[in-house]
Amino acid sequence: MKITVVCEHNPGMESEKGRRAYPEGLGNCLCDLLRETGAEVTLVRADETGVALTDEVLGGTDVLFWWGHWYHKQVDDALVEKVAARVHGGMGMVFLHSAHDSKPFKRLLGTPCSLRWREDGERERLWCVSPGHPIARGLGEFIDIPQEEMYGEYFDIPTPDELVYVGWFEGGEVFRGGCVFRRGRGKLFYFNPGHETYPTYRLPAVRTLLRQAAAYVAPAEGVGETPACRHCEQFSVPSAR
Numbered sequence: 001m002k003i004t005v006v007c008e009h010n011p012g013m014e015s016e017k018g019r020r021a022y023p024e025g026l027g028n029c030l031c032d033l034l035r036e037t038g039a040e041v042t043l044v045r046a047d048e049t050g051v052a053l054t055d056e057v058l059g060g061t062d063v064l065f066w067w068g069h070w071y072h073k074q075v076d077d078a079l080v081e082k083v084a085a086r087v088h089g090g091m092g093m094v095f096l097h098s099a100h101d102s103k104p105f106k107r108l109l110g111t112p113c114s115l116r117w118r119e120d121g122e123r124e125r126l127w128c129v130s131p132g133h134p135i136a137r138g139l140g141e142f143i144d145i146p147q148e149e150m151y152g153e154y155f156d157i158p159t160p161d162e163l164v165y166v167g168w169f170e171g172g173e174v175f176r177g178g179c180v181f182r183r184g185r186g187k188l189f190y191f192n193p194g195h196e197t198y199p200t201y202r203l204p205a206v207r208t209l210l211r212q213a214a215a216y217v218a219p220a221e222g223v224g225e226t227p228a229c230r231h232c233e234q235f236s237v238p239s240a241r
């Protein structure tokens with residue numbers, strides 16, 4: 001399996017808290033935990049200049065992870081369409097944390113994906129609401145995250161095809177923090193934890209969950225073309241231009 005991790009590099013990661021949480025870099029931390037699956041993992045950097053994801057790398061990707069926070073608007077619209085087409089053909093995607101506001105997520109879900117927000121470093125308890133789901137296998141009734149950014153309802157997403165985790169925060173909010181969506185032949189998983197200044201991706205339960213998420217959204221039969229609609233091709237009136 002080939003996994004590609006698109007991970008932003010932003011000023012929050014250069015802060016003292018950010019460097020303490022991930023001395024090796026958050027993107028490298030994600031790649032290291034995913035390599036434990038035996039997959040071939042490639043890190044693609046994103047920053048204020050956009051995302052350095054080539055057609056060749058995307059074209060060989062079975063599962064694409066996407067972590068972004070500051071530079072969503074810098075992502076090229078043409079790349080978003082290519083990513084969406086590959087998901088429709090069967091590629092799996094895992095959207096992490098602020099990727100709820102990324103262009104590919106909103107393009108694939110079709111809603112604003114806005115949410116309630118507070119950066120307080122509160123404890124989050126993620127309750128499993130789908131016992132036995134392959135993503136939650138062996139992880140118990142809940143996962144505790146000592147400090148996390150608060151994302152709360154209302155989360156403006158379509159009703160998930162599979163709701164796996166609901167997060168609860170000390171401040172009282174709840175959040176659909178672990179959701180699966182099916183789009184075309186592909187599967188998407190959204191997971192809310194992972195602010196860049198909290199070492200959430202070092203927690204053993206979270207690392208196991210992300211590996212199981214990669215396996216769950218991986219294409220069962222490879223990635224193919226989205227079937228063309230022959231009816232539309234036959235009857236659409238050609239553009240005047």
Ligand code: ZN
Pocket residue numbers: 069097098149194195196
């Ligand atoms: Zn954040």
